[in-house]
Structure formats: structure tokens, C-alpha cells
Amino acid sequence: PKITYIESNGKTHEIEVKTGNSVMEGAIKHNIPGIDADCGGACACATCHVYVDAEWFDKTGGPSVMEESMLDFAQDVEPTSRLSCQIRVTEALDGLIVRLPESQH
Numbered sequence: 001p002k003i004t005y006i007e008s009n010g011k012t013h014e015i016e017v018k019t020g021n022s023v024m025e026g027a028i029k030h031n032i033p034g035i036d037a038d039c040g041g042a043c044a045c046a047t048c049h050v051y052v053d054a055e056w057f058d059k060t061g062g063p064s065v066m067e068e069s070m071l072d073f074a075q076d077v078e079p080t081s082r083l084s085c086q087i088r089v090t091e092a093l094d095g096l097i098v099r100l101p102e103s104q105h
């Protein structure tokens, strides 16, 4: 599935990410700046914060309770904020668009 990552400066990366990988892993593997992922995907650092495009938010399933509480530690949280290590890539997410927050740049 193709995922589009948009950096805070507007630079856009359209990447083919493997099914089963997280949106965070897709970014790290392709060296996309703006996702730090300090904890390596354990939902324990909030440095993989992204803004999911509003049209896609429902399709990603929304954050779990654990993710919600970790999001409290992210900066500039918005209604469509997610931790990208907690979004699994599936065929249904082909075309997903996420924006990367300025604070992680």
C-alpha cells in the first residue's frame, strides 16, 4: 500500500510500505525526517506523532486507550493525532495521508 507522508515544510514523500509494517516503520525505513520513534514502536515515547488526514482518520481505527494516554505527552495534539507506530498498514489503508508535526523536525 502507498502511504503519503507530508513533512511540516510541505515536502511530500509517497512511499510503498509493506502490509503489516506500522506507518512509523515505513517512515524510518525510508529515512523520512519528522518521525523519531525513540522507543522503537512500543507506544512509550510519543515521538512518532503524526496527524492523520481527516478523511482517513476513521479508517485507521482510532487510538487505543494506551495510545490516547501516551498522546498526552505529544506536542500540539490535534483531533486526528495518532502515534504512527500504532497504525498497522493494510490494503485498506492504500492512499493514506499523514502529516508530520513541526516539533519532531
Ligand code: FES
Residues within 6 Å of the ligand: 024, 036, 037, 038, 039, 040, 041, 042, 043, 044, 045, 046, 047, 048, 070, 083, 084, 085, 086
Ligand atoms: Fe514510540 Fe511510537 S515509536 S510511541
